[in-house]
Amino acid sequence: MNDTNGKTPGARQASRRQFLIDMAKTACTVGLMGTGLTLYSKQAKALPPLAIRPPGALPEADFQGACIRCGLCVRDCPYNILELAKPEHSVATGTPYFVARNLPCEMCEDIPCIKACPTGALDHGLTDINKSKMGLAVLIDHETCLNFLGLRCDVCYRVCPVIDKAITLETIHNVRTGKHTMFLPTVHSDHCTGCGKCEKSCVLEEAAIKVLPVKLAQGKLGGHYRLGWEEKTKAGKSLVAPDVEHQYTLPEGYKYEQGRGLIPDGSGESAAPGAQPGIPKALQGDKL
Amino acid sequence: MSAAKKIGAEALAEKGWLASHKWLILRRSSQLAILAVFLAGPLAGLWIIKGNLAYSLTLNTLPLADPYVLLQSLLAGHIPEKMALIGVAIVLAFYFLVGGRVYCSWVCPVNMVTDAAAWLRGRFGIKGGAHISRKLRYWVLGMTLAVAAVTGTIAWELINPVSMLHRGLIFGIGMTWTIVLAVFLLDLFVSANAWCGHVCPVGAFYSLLGKWSPLRISAAKREACNDCMDCYAVCPEPQVIKPALKGAKQNVGPAILSPNCTNCGRCIDVCSKDVFRFGLRSAR
Numbered sequence: 091m092n093d094t095n096g097k098t099p100g101a102r103q104a105s106r107r108q109f110l111i112d113m114a115k116t117a118c119t120v121g122l123m124g125t126g127l128t129l130y131s132k133q134a135k136a137l138p139p140l141a142i143r144p145p146g147a148l149p150e151a152d153f154q155g156a157c158i159r160c161g162l163c164v165r166d167c168p169y170n171i172l173e174l175a176k177p178e179h180s181v182a183t184g185t186p187y188f189v190a191r192n193l194p195c196e197m198c199e200d201i202p203c204i205k206a207c208p209t210g211a212l213d214h215g216l217t218d219i220n221k222s223k224m225g226l227a228v229l230i231d232h233e234t235c236l237n238f239l240g241l242r243c244d245v246c247y248r249v250c251p252v253i254d255k256a257i258t259l260e261t262i263h264n265v266r267t268g269k270h271t272m273f274l275p276t277v278h279s280d281h282c283t284g285c286g287k288c289e290k291s292c293v294l295e296e297a298a299i300k301v302l303p304v305k306l307a308q309g310k311l312g313g314h315y316r317l318g319w320e321e322k323t324k325a326g327k328s329l330v331a332p333d334v335e336h337q338y339t340l341p342e343g344y345k346y347e348q349g350r351g352l353i354p355d356g357s358g359e360s361a362a363p364g365a366q367p368g369i370p371k372a373l374q375g376d377k378l
Numbered sequence: 379m380s381a382a383k384k385i386g387a388e389a390l391a392e393k394g395w396l397a398s399h400k401w402l403i404l405r406r407s408s409q410l411a412i413l414a415v416f417l418a419g420p421l422a423g424l425w426i427i428k429g430n431l432a433y434s435l436t437l438n439t440l441p442l443a444d445p446y447v448l449l450q451s452l453l454a455g456h457i458p459e460k461m462a463l464i465g466v467a468i469v470l471a472f473y474f475l476v477g478g479r480v481y482c483s484w485v486c487p488v489n490m491v492t493d494a495a496a497w498l499r500g501r502f503g504i505k506g507g508a509h510i511s512r513k514l515r516y517w518v519l520g521m522t523l524a525v526a527a528v529t530g531t532i533a534w535e536l537i538n539p540v541s542m543l544h545r546g547l548i549f550g551i552g553m554t555w556t557i558v559l560a561v562f563l564l565d566l567f568v569s570a571n572a573w574c575g576h577v578c579p580v581g582a583f584y585s586l587l588g589k590w591s592p593l594r595i596s597a598a599k600r601e602a603c604n605d606c607m608d609c610y611a612v613c614p615e616p617q618v619i620k621p622a623l624k625g626a627k628q629n630v631g632p633a634i635l636s637p638n639c640t641n642c643g644r645c646i647d648v649c650s651k652d653v654f655r656f657g658l659r660s661a662r
Contacts, residue, residue, distance in 0.1 A: 116517050124521040131525065131533035154531035155454030158447045158462070159541065160433035161549050165419070174545060176552025183536045184545055208433050208441060208462040209451065 134182040139302050141180075141187040142286060144172055145195065145222035146204045146212040150303075156211035159184030166206035169196045190286020190301045195224060197251050197285050220252060225284030226307035227257070227277045227299055235298040240264045240272050246288035246299045247275050255281035257288065275299065279308055385500065385611045386648035393650065401643030408484045416548050431485070431544045432535075433465060441465035446583040447541070450526040450534060470587065476641070478588025482574060482581045483642035487543050491558055492574045495565035496614065507569040512617065512638070515575075515582035522579050539573075540580050571614045575638075585637040594633040595641060596657035597623045603653050609645035619645065623653070633659045 137143070137150050144163050147153050163186050164172040171193045175181035186203075188195065197219045204212040216222055227246075229235060236243035237259075250257040257275050264270040275288075277299075286301045322328050344352045389398040396403075416434070418424040427436045433443045443465030448458060473481060483489055498504075522534035535541055539557045546554035561573045574581055597603070600623050609623070610616040618636035625631040646654040 112511060116511055116514055119514070120517040120521045123518065124525050127521070127525050127533050127537065128529055131529045131531045131536060134533075134536055135531065151530060152456065155451060155526070156456035156458070158432045158444070158451060158458075158532065159535055159545060160429040161545065162429050162433065162435060164549065165425075165428045174549045176546070176550060176554065177537075177542065177557065178553040182531075183542065206435075207459070208435075208443065208465065209448075209456065209458040211456075214459060 137182075137187075137303065138180050139306055140189055140191070140300070141175075142190055142195075142224050142284065142301060144186055144188070144203045144212055145197075145201055145219060145224055145283070146207075146214075146216035147224070148211055148213060153211050154182055154185065156209050157185050158209055158211075160208065161186070162206040162208060163203035163212060166202040168198065168202065169193070171195060172203065188286075190225075190289040191297060192290075194286030194290040195283075197222075197283065220281075220283060222283045222285075223304060225286070225301040226279055226304045227282050227284065227286075227288050227301050228307045229275055229277060229299045230302075231296075231298040234294055234296075235275070236293070237273050237275055238298075240266060240270060242273060243293060244273065244275070245291050245293055249287045249291045251285060251287060252281050252283065256283070279304075385608050388606055388608065388650035389648050391650070393652075398647050401647050405484055405642055406490070409487065409490055412485055413487060413544075413547065416544075420548060430541070430548050432541055433462060435461075440468075442469050444541075445470050445587070446580055447532060447535060449583075450523060450532045453523055453527040454530045454532055473584060473587050474591055476588075476593045477591045477639070478584035478586065478637060479581060479640035480588070480593075481584045482578075483640035486540055486580070487547065488540050488558070488561060488578075489574065491543070491562050492565045492571065492614075495562050496571060498566055499570055504567065507567065508572075510569050510572055510576040512576055512615075515577055515579055515585075518577060519579035519582040519586075534579065538580065540578065574640075575614050581640075589637040590659075592658050592660070593641065594635065594657060594659045594661070595622075595639060595643065595645060595654055596634065596661045597632040597653050598655050598657060598661065599651065599653045600624075600626060600632050602651040604651055606650065608648040608650075609654065612644045612648045614642070615639060633657060633661050635659060 131154075135151055135154060143150070143153060144167075148156055159174065161174050161184075164170075164174055171188045172186045173188065174184050174186055177183050181187050199219060201216065201219050201222075204214060204216060207214070229238075229246075232238045244259065247253065247257045247259055255278065257277055259273040260276045261271045261273055264272045284301045284304075288299045289297045289301050292299050318330075338346045340346055340352065343355045345355060346352055386398055392398075415426050416430065418426055419428060427434050428438075429435055431444055432447045433441070435441055441461045441464050443462045445466045448462060448466050451458060525533045537557070539561050542554045543558050546552060546558075564572045564577075565574075569576065597619075603623060609619055613619055615636070615638045618634050618639040621636070622631035622634040641656075643654075643656065646652075646656070
């Protein structure tokens with residue numbers, strides 16, 4: 091029974107050794123490949139800031155587990171805006187994206203790209219394009235934006251598909267001229283879809299307004315932060331103890347009123363003759 | 379190479395060019411027709427089929443999806459929408475019936491690249507090379523599935539030459555040609571049939587899928603074999619032939635039961651004795 095394969099025990103031992111060596115070789119080769127692939131895939135998760143995913147795209151980490159790179163969204167985009175990443179691009183190979191400065195999303199009302207997606211990498215739950223969050227526009231350069239220079243460019247505001255909600259013009263006094271108003275384009279995150287029309291149409295050589303990933307573009311308050319004025323509205327009353335009247339440390343015989351300054355006691359409403367109201371007695375020179 | 383016997387010379391003399399290349403012609407036609415129908419949309423505006431081999435939609439109704447890619451997606455933690463699931467079911471059923479590796483030999487665009495390398499190896503008389511285990515592909519398959527689960531991404535699709543080439547041809551090739559060239563050179567210089575027969579996890583997946591498929595190559599007239607060895611020489615997976623061809627005494631075969639057989643039919647072409655034919659796995 092030892093020699094069922096016509097092999098001596100020594101030969102069987104040698105072949106077992108060879109088998110183990112082969113296994114180790116294969117395991118090491120594949121292990122190396124796997125490690126490389128894992129590290130590469132981690133890197134590939136870093137979407138470059140200017141590459142924007144189509145509307146409804148899952149968060150990047152989930153998107154790369156859900157997108158099978160079929161390109162149906164690319165095909166069904168009526169404006170041919172989307173592109174599948176080639177291996178030399180810094181976007182994960184084969185996944186769809188667009189660059190707003192080249193071609194922004196036209197925000198089709200029926201969102202054909204989402205309908206085309208067979209896996210749900212583009213979330214089929216998104217049915218209102220105005221609720222999409224492809225990114226967030228940021229007026230990134232206050233030094234070159236023409237409106238910040240006091241001119242009336244307004245192009246980003248005018249082209250915004252959600253005009254007066256996603257971008258408003260906020261007025262502020264122009265200190266340089268002293269007599270004009272500046273109209274500052276201001277993005278509101280709750281309405282901005284990240285379509286990129288503003289970035290595309292910015293008249294500067296390098297756009298002053300850019301669509302960035304929401305995570306890059308937006309700050310976040312600490313979870314424990316409470317805005318007093320909002321809490322007050324919610325509660326219908328102030329949530330802090332009522333103000334105690336402020337006690338001032340005053341020169342003897344004076345009282346203090348906001349806006350009027352120091353008022354000598356017992357003089358009624360009129361200040362002591364000769365004394366300048368609001369100036370402590372000690373500073374009134376010869377009157378000491 | 380001049381003195382070396384040309385593979386299929388006997389069959390050519392016996393059966394004529396057409397009969398000794400029949401399955402090769404059919405296979406190339408299949409590969410090219412599939413590419414052509416995918417390219418008709420972007421090139422000629424004739425949208426019969428949209429997408430690529432990962433997922434496609436034919437005539438805006440029939441979904442077809444690659445089960446291997448979807449399996450990775452599933453392991454990465456994503457449940458796909460209905461269309462992808464229907465597409466996977468259709469493709470699974472099809473390859474289960476006709477043999478998993480029919481994908482490799484009749485559909486996959488990389489097959490033309492690696493076949494070209496194999497042909498050139500013969501022409502240039504390049505022999506030997508690195509020894510790679512035929513089992514490596516199953517390890518690689520396991521690795522790609524594990525990496526998908528660990529990273530939560532379809533990581534293999536970042537570098538998969540199969541999907542990159544097909545997608546590249548349809549959506550723009552970019553630098554994909556470098557990857558394809560690497561596969562070509564691997565097969566030409568490093569080891570014969572290295573990619574498709576040893577490394578590619580897509581092929582490994584489809585091998586497993588077709589493990590029990592009924593459609594097989596059968597050495598039906600194995601008693602007529604004259605040991606010319608042409609079938610072994612032309613076969614990309616020659617180890618699959620012997621049990622079927624020489625198994626008469628052990629009562630094995632005549633169908634080739636190894637799931638690694640790609641059902642390419644080249645053995646049928648090059649056999650001057652017409653030993654092989656397509657048949658069922660139950661064939662006697």
